[in-house]
Structure formats: structure tokens, C-alpha cells
Amino acid sequence: MNQQFEERRAKFLAMGLKRKGKGPVFAPKPGLDPQFEKCPQCGMAVRKDQWHQGYNVCPGCGFHRPIGAYDRLRMLLDDGAFREFNSALTGRDPLSFPGYREKLAALRTATGLQEAVVTAVGKIYGFPAVVAVMDSRFLMGSMGAAVGEKIARVAQLAQKKKLPLIIFCASGGARMQEGILSLMQMAHTAAAIEEFQCSGGLYIACLTNPTTGGVSASFAMLGDITLAEPGALIGFAGPRVIEQTIGQKLPEGFQRAEFLQDHGFVDAVVPRGELRDTLGQLLSLHGRKR
Amino acid sequence: MIQHLTAQQRLALARSPQRPGPMDYLQGLFTEFFEQRGDRLQGDDPAIFGGIARYHGRPVTVLGTRKGKNLEENLRTHFGMPEPEGYRKAQRIMAQAEKFRRPIITFVDTPGAYPGLEAEERGQADAIARSLTLMSRLTVPMVAVICGEGGSGGALALAMGNEVLMLENAVYSVLSPEGFASILWKDAGRVAEACEVMKITARDLRKLGVVDEVIPEPENPENLTTRLRLVDAAITKHLDAALRLKDPARHRQEKFAAMGRAWIQGGNP
Numbered sequence: 001m002n003q004q005f006e007e008r009r010a011k012f013l014a015m016g017l018k019r020k021g022k023g024p025v026f027a028p029k030p031g032l033d034p035q036f037e038k039c040p041q042c043g044m045a046v047r048k049d050q051w052h053q054g055y056n057v058c059p060g061c062g063f064h065r066p067i068g069a070y071d072r073l074r075m076l077l078d079d080g081a082f083r084e085f086n087s088a089l090t091g092r093d094p095l096s097f098p099g100y101r102e103k104l105a106a107l108r109t110a111t112g113l114q115e116a117v118v119t120a121v122g123k124i125y126g127f128p129a130v131v132a133v134m135d136s137r138f139l140m141g142s143m144g145a146a147v148g149e150k151i152a153r154v155a156q157l158a159q160k161k162k163l164p165l166i167i168f169c170a171s172g173g174a175r176m177q178e179g180i181l182s183l184m185q186m187a188h189t190a191a192a193i194e195e196f197q198c199s200g201g202l203y204i205a206c207l208t209n210p211t212t213g214g215v216s217a218s219f220a221m222l223g224d225i226t227l228a229e230p231g232a233l234i235g236f237a238g239p240r241v242i243e244q245t246i247g248q249k250l251p252e253g254f255q256r257a258e259f260l261q262d263h264g265f266v267d268a269v270v271p272r273g274e275l276r277d278t279l280g281q282l283l284s285l286h287g288r289k290r
Numbered sequence: 291m292i293q294h295l296t297a298q299q300r301l302a303l304a305r306s307p308q309r310p311g312p313m314d315y316l317q318g319l320f321t322e323f324f325e326q327r328g329d330r331l332q333g334d335d336p337a338i339f340g341g342i343a344r345y346h347g348r349p350v351t352v353l354g355t356r357k358g359k360n361l362e363e364n365l366r367t368h369f370g371m372p373e374p375e376g377y378r379k380a381q382r383i384m385a386q387a388e389k390f391r392r393p394i395i396t397f398v399d400t401p402g403a404y405p406g407l408e409a410e411e412r413g414q415a416d417a418i419a420r421s422l423t424l425m426s427r428l429t430v431p432m433v434a435v436i437c438g439e440g441g442s443g444g445a446l447a448l449a450m451g452n453e454v455l456m457l458e459n460a461v462y463s464v465l466s467p468e469g470f471a472s473i474l475w476k477d478a479g480r481v482a483e484a485c486e487v488m489k490i491t492a493r494d495l496r497k498l499g500v501v502d503e504v505i506p507e508p509e510n511p512e513n514l515t516t517r518l519r520l521v522d523a524a525i526t527k528h529l530d531a532a533l534r535l536k537d538p539a540r541h542r543q544e545k546f547a548a549m550g551r552a553w554i555q556g557g558n559p
């Protein structure tokens with residue numbers, strides 16, 4: 001492996017910034033509510049700060065709970081530092097859909113997010129990258145005009161700055177409340193990613209739970225390298241729609257990350273705690289440092 | 291022209307089994323059709339047809355969805371819902387159109403990509419995504435005609451044209467109005483309302499800038515001759531426009547990027 005990468009990694013380990021076990025970024029905050037939260041998969045009661053320290057991965061069964069976009073950026077990037085851009089880019093209401101504006105306003109207050117994706121520039125083991133992170137708390141991470149535009153713009157920014165592009169997908173698909181314009185974002189984002197890749201850019205897609213519908217059938221499936229978190233639901237049609245269509249139960253593990261890897265659509269299933277290392281290794285192997 | 295229909299009435303017309311579909315336009319408007327079959331990877335999906343033909347004397351590549359004419363064919367095509375092999379066949383045929391510099395004309399009438407177990411296993415999402423990237427960089431002109439139901443990503447995967455035309459009583463939507471009502475309102479009965487609010491008709495989509503022209507339909511739905519003449523005139527006009535484009539790939543990229551831009555605000559470089 002690249003010697004510089006190893007050196008950087010060693011440095012980080014020495015600084016105690018590697019997040020296995022205890023690291024300053026995810027050290028339990030004093031005064032954090034010591035309540036327990038149950039794992040939705042195995043039912044194990046896990047202390048809140050333990051969830052927090054452990055990247056929201058269940059210590060009992062390895063279940064990966066959803067993680068907010070800003071938490072993701074902080075745990076992924078060197079020193080938890082990043083520069084966000086297009087933070088104020090938001091969508092409007094093309095269908096004048098009853099309640100949509102109010103819903104967006106309420107979500108903005110509740111989540112601190114402006115839209116379902118956060119776009120930023122930061123470093124991983126010293127390698128700069130453009131990173132987009134979707135957040136499933138914001139209308140299931142659905143893609144409307146604003147999300148499509150932000151994804152297209154990260155591709156353009158990465159191309160202009162000659163930086164690798166990493167997108168964390170977490171989305172139920174197109175934003176229904178924006179009607180056909182959200183469908184058109186599939187064409188928009190796929191074209192933008194294609195242009196970036198044709199210019200020689202490296203695009204790493206990280207598929208997290210869930211990656212379905214219009215997002216899976218556009219930029220999520222177009223990575224030069226495709227990683228997925230364990231157990232993530234990944235597919236075009238949702239499991240319930242398929243069951244209704246074919247009139248039978250789906251097999252265990254169907255459309256999960258491991259299933260997609262078995263069927264040739266994912267390079268590697270990487271536990272959340274190892275993602276930073278894996279991405280660092282990949283960026284190092286593509287070796288554009290500055 | 292039928293001006294007075296509700297969106298739900300148009301949805302019913304678009305789905306009517308008697309309505310002329312892509313195969314009728316293929317037979318009525320093209321000559322010397324040679325069908326190309328198979329994706330060269332896995333199989334041949336009859337829910338998508340494609341091949342070479344002449345359109346007013348010019349060799350073109352023509353593609354479309356197919357529902358079949360009898361129950362057996364309906365079942366084999368899942369009533370016009372393609373499997374990944376269908377999209378991959380379309381990609382192969384489009385790539386050849388690029389190589390041999392043939393314009394591409396597509397006809398779309400599908401409820402959507404088939405939501406089946408094997409379709410997922412073989413990468414429905416991957417197949418659609420790759421169709422989109424391929425269309426984004428084709429340097430030959432492409433005209434797409436939404437002639438019945440334009441259902442979701444499965445329709446878009448054949449419809450990223452420089453010019454997108456739509457028949458007066460066709461519909462085009464992000465998901466079915468039934469699905470929309472049951473997901474957003476938890477009430478599948480509110481279909482009529484969903485049809486209106488979703489803006490699924492050709493006229494609404496023309497206003498949103500998603501469709502370039504609304505092709506009128508004859509008053510009598512069985513008048514195939516008039517229908518063909520109207521569709522022919524629209525395709526001819528828009529194919530001419532597409533053939534005059536200096537950079538059809540760039541045009542297509544910018545066209546689909548622009549659609550949502552009227553509906554965003556804020557942001558910094």
C-alpha cells in the first residue's frame with residue numbers, strides 16, 4: 001500500500017483520531033442522557049452514548065442505525081472538519097402540493113437540514129475529496145429538484161477541482177411531492193456523474209440503508225467503485241411492491257447489501273466503522289494528494 | 291381534439307387496451323424494419339423492441355415498449371413492463387445507432403419497469419441508470435414520443451430525447467396516481483385528486499417544460515389514419531429540429547438539467 005497513506009494513517013492512530021473504541025470526536029458528551037435505546041433488529045438495550053460512540057452500530061448484532069448527514073461527515077473526515085457549500089440551496093413547490101411547504105419548514109426546524117443532502121469538501125487521511133451525504137430523516141432522503149441540483153453541482157465541483165467524489169446514498173427515491181420534476185432529476189444526475197467520470201474523475205458510491213427507487217436507478221448505481229453498508233436495503237422496486245406483484249414472500253436477505261454483492265452490483269460491503277479506512281485506502285490508491 | 295377531459299379520464303384513455311401503441315406507430319410510419327433482439331448478456335426481453343428501419347427514406351434506429359396483442363404476449367411482456375434485459379438491449383441498439391450515425395426515435399407506453407424478483411436480482415436499477423448515462427452522451431439526435439402511459443424511471447429510460455413529444459391523451463408521471471394517493475394520503479381511493487395534483491397530462495407537462503409538443507389526437511379514437519398523420523407530422527418537425535443541433539449530447543444534458551432549475555432557490559458556488 002501507498003507509503004504516504006500508511007504514514008498518514010499511523011499519524012491519525014497516534015493522534016487518537018481513529019474511531020475504533022475511543023476518539024475525541026465521538027467521545028461521549030458530558031451530560032448526555034444515560035438512557036438506553038433498544039436495537040430495532042435484536043432488541044438489545046444499548047446505552048445512548050454507546051450508540052453514539054459506536055457509529056450507531058449495534059454492539060449486539062451489528063445493525064446499522066440511520067445516521068445524520070452532519071454526523072456522517074464528522075465521523076468520516078479528518079478532524080471532523082469540512083466546508084459545506086450550497087447549504088442554502090432549497091427546493092420550491094412545483095405542484096403546489098397541499099402541506100408540502102409546511103412539511104419542509106417543519107423538517108428544517110426538526111433536523112437542522114435544509115434539504116435531504118449535504119454537500120461538502122473535506123479530507124480523508126489527508127486526501128481531499130468532494131463529499132455528498134444524503135439524510136433519510138428528510139422526507140426519506142427523497143430526490144427533488146434541489147437534491148438533483150446539489151448532486152449535479154458536486155459532480156461539477158469535483159470535476160473543476162480535479163478531486164474524487166464520494167456520495168453517501170440514503171433515499172427512498174424520487175420526491176413524490178415534486179411530481180415529474182423529481183423523476184427528471186434521474187436524468188440530470190446521471191448525466192452530471194457521467195460527464196465527471198468521462199473527464200477522468202473518481203466517483204465512489206456508498207450505498208446505505210435505504211437506497212431505492214429513482215436514486216438507486218441513477219447516480220447510486222454509477223460508481224467507479226461501489227461500497228455498501230451491511231444490511232442496507234438496495235433496489236429499484238420496494239420489497240412490498242414486489243411481493244404484491246409476484247404474489248409471494250421474498251426470501252430472507254433479498255435486496256440487502258450482501259445480496260447485491262453476491263449478484264455483482266457492489267464491490268464491497270464495508271461496516272461503518274471501517275468505511276473511513278477503506279475510503280482512505282481507495283483515495284490513496286488513486287493518489288491525488290495535495 | 292378532445293379538450294374537455296379530466297386528468298383521470300385521460301389516464302383511462304392512456305391505459306385502454308384498444309389504444310394504438312408503439313407497435314402501431316412502428317408499422318404505420320416506418321418501412322424495412324429489421325428487429326434486433328437480445329442484450330448479448332442474458333436474454334431477450336420482448337417488452338422492449340428495437341431495430342433499424344427507414345423513416346421517410348432515412349435509416350433510423352427505432353425503439354419502443356411492447357405490451358403484446360393477446361394474453362400470452364401480455365404475460366410475457368408483463369403488460370409492457372421491461373426487465374433489465376430490455377433496457378440493456380436498448381443500450382446495445384442505441385450504441386449502434388451512435389456508431390452508424392442513425393437518429394433515434396423511441397415510443398413509450400409502459401406502466402414502469404417490472405418490479406419482479408428476478409428483475410431486481412439482475413439489476414433493474416443498474417440497467418436503468420446505465421440507459422440514462424448512455425443517452426446523456428449520445429451524439430446522434432434522439433426524439434422520444436410518450437404515446438400511452440409514461441410510468442416512472444422505466445419510461446424515462448427510453449425517453450431522454452432532445453425532443454420529447456407527447457400525445458394529447460397520454461400520461462407521464464413519477465409513479466402511478468394510485469401509488470401516489472396511497473403513499474402520500476394513505477388512501478388509494480383518492481386517485482382523481484392525485485391525477486389532478488400530480489400534473490400528469492401532456493398539457494400540464496408542456497407547461498412545466500418537460501414536453502416539447504402535445505400531439506393532438508383524433509376525436510374518434512379508432513381513426514388510426516388521422517392519428518398516424520398527426521404523429522408523423524410532429525416527429526418529422528422535431529426530428530428536423532434535432533438534426534440541426536450542433537451538439538445533441540450537450541443539448542440533452544442541458545435540457546434535462548434545466549427542468550428543475552426553475553424550482554430551486556439559494557445556493558452558492
Ligand SMILES: [Zn+2]
Binds near residue numbers: 042043061062063
Ligand atoms: Zn442489535
